[in-house]
Amino acid sequence: MFTHIVFFKLADPTQENAEKAKNILLAMEGQIPQLKYLEVGVDLLHTQRSYDVALITRFDSKEEMDAYQVHPFHVEHVLANLKPMLQGSAAVDY
Secondary structure (H helix, E strand, O other): OEEEEEEEEEOOOOHHHHHHHHHHHHOOOOOOOOOOEEEEEEOOOOOOOOOOEEEEEEEOOHHHHHHHHHOHHHHHHHHHHHHHHEEEEEEEEO
C-alpha cells in the first residue's frame, strides 16, 4: 500500500473556499481507477501552524500513484480548479 497525503493552504481561507476545495477533491471518488482510498478533511482549529484542507489517498503501489498524478480527471478537474485557490501545499508519501 502506498499513501499520499497533501496539506493545502488556501490563498483566501474562508469556510466557503475550504468546502469548495474539499468538494473538488472528493469529486475524484470513482473517477480514477488507481485511487483505492480517499479522505478529505477541513481544519477546525485554525492555528498559526494549521493548513486549511488535508487529502489522504492510498494506492496499491507508487506506480499507481504516479498514474493517478497524470490521470485526465486529476489534471483537468482537480489541479485546474484547485491550484488557483492555493497559497501553498505540502506532501508526505510513504
